Amino acid sequence: MERVFNFSAGPSMLPLPVLEKAQKDMLNYEGSGMSVMEMSHRSPVYDAIIKDAEAKLRQLMNIPDNYKVLFLQGGASTQFSAVPLNLLNKSGKADYIVSGQFSGKAYKEAQKYGDIALAATSKDANFVFVPKTDRSSFRADADYVHICFNNTIYGTKFPYIPDTGDIPLVADMSSCIISEPVDVSKFGLIYAGAQKNMAPAGLTIVIVREDLIGKANPQIPTMLDYSIMAENDSMYNTPPCYCIYIAKLVYEWILDMGGLEKMKEHNQKKASILYDYLDSQDYYVAPVEKESRSMMNVTFVTGDADLDKKFAKEAEACGLKNLKGHRSVGGMRASIYNAMPIEGVEKLVEFMKEFAKNNPKAN
Numbered sequence: 001m002e003r004v005f006n007f008s009a010g011p012s013m014l015p016l017p018v019l020e021k022a023q024k025d026m027l028n029y030e031g032s033g034m035s036v037m038e039m040s041h042r043s044p045v046y047d048a049i050i051k052d053a054e055a056k057l058r059q060l061m062n063i064p065d066n067y068k069v070l071f072l073q074g075g076a077s078t079q080f081s082a083v084p085l086n087l088l089n090k091s092g093k094a095d096y097i098v099s100g101q102f103s104g105k106a107y108k109e110a111q112k113y114g115d116i117a118l119a120a121t122s123k124d125a126n127f128v129f130v131p132k133t134d135r136s137s138f139r140a141d142a143d144y145v146h147i148c149f150n151n152t153i154y155g156t157k158f159p160y161i162p163d164t165g166d167i168p169l170v171a172d173m174s175s176c177i178i179s180e181p182v183d184v185s186k187f188g189l190i191y192a193g194a195q196k197n198m199a200p201a202g203l204t205i206v207i208v209r210e211d212l213i214g215k216a217n218p219q220i221p222t223m224l225d226y227s228i229m230a231e232n233d234s235m236y237n238t239p240p241c242y243c244i245y246i247a248k249l250v251y252e253w254i255l256d257m258g259g260l261e262k263m264k265e266h267n268q269k270k271a272s273i274l275y276d277y278l279d280s281q282d283y284y285v286a287p288v289e290k291e292s293r294s295m296m297n298v299t300f301v302t303g304d305a306d307l308d309k310k311f312a313k314e315a316e317a318c319g320l321k322n323l324k325g326h327r328s329v330g331g332m333r334a335s336i337y338n339a340m341p342i343e344g345v346e347k348l349v350e351f352m353k354e355f356a357k358n359n360p361k362a363n
């Protein structure tokens with residue numbers, strides 16, 4: 001069967017060379033006589049894989065030495081509780097910017113553990129932009145400020161890094177991690193579910209500044225305690241071994257192409273093909289304000305729910321899969337993560353033009 005262009009928001013496409021390498025290694029990884037799926041996580045051969053995965057991610061993201069890299073489980077959603085349980089340790093206060101559904105969930109979850117304030121939100125505008133903030137938006141004694149850097153459902157991305165002064169900035173980067181360079185030193189903690197840009201579902205990455213850990217709520221479940229995970233090199237228990245191996249192959253794929261600057265160029269090119277088309281016509285509307293547009297998730301509507309439905313259905317038949325928008329917002333969403341080839345986006349734009357021609361609107 002032909003491979004399709006999968007525009008799913010996650011789990012999503014993995015780079016073909018990565019899948020091919022995994023296929024080659026499937027039955028006998030580097031002469032070990034077994035698949036990586038079958039290996040003990042304590043074996044020397046697996047130890048080399050996880051160490052290399054960490055080293056490659058450090059190289060790729062230029063992670064400073066005073067940050068720990070953790071390979072965890074439980075999805076980004078588990079971090080909605082792990083973050084407050086680890087970091088609410090001085091004033092017990094934290095400030096959240098709610099720019100979409102996931103930051104809303106994180107905000108709600110944190111309220112179980114402390115004095116949590118809403119620093120800014122674009123909820124009243126249906127999250128079509130990322131709210132602006134400055135230092136005065138945050139309480140001076142907050143233990144941290146939380147943001148979701150790329151809002152997968154609404155197709156927005158922070159066009160700026162909030163200035164929080166000395167307050168550690170925590171960012172959910174699930175849907176934009178390793179899509180372009182970021183200055184890790186501007187963040188106290190970065191977390192991401194891996195199933196969009198890094199690996200199959202089951203792996204969560206946490207990058208955390210060392211001085212922020214070791215002061216967790218005493219009632220924290222052991223599995224959520226960053227200091228325990230760091231002391232045990234992410235192997236307090238069995239880690240998601242195979243996902244970590246695929247993540248390593250993905251990091252190698254990006255390093256081989258020239259790193260995150262090159263990855264960004266590739267992603268910008270794809271996003272501009274789509275946005276340039278959207279801006280050049282009036283059949284489809286892209287609801288997100290230009291300044292807040294995401295390079296990873298591109299949302300658009302025809303303005304007619306039946307046409308939107310027809311669009312997604314007919315696109316499927318042309319090998320353009322999973323273009324239906326999130327159930328809470330409708331319309332269409334094209335998730336064009338790292339592994340989506342330029343050809344996939346070109347084919348989508350061709351399809352959009354044809355669809356518009358063949359389905360004139362009533363008025």
Ligand SMILES: Cc1ncc(COP(=O)(O)O)c(C=O)c1O
Nearest residue numbers: 075076077102152172174175193
């Ligand atoms: C930005 C963002 N945060 C959090 C989540 C939840 O991630 P998980 O399913 O890994 O818990 C998602 C999932 O799509 C997401 O896009």
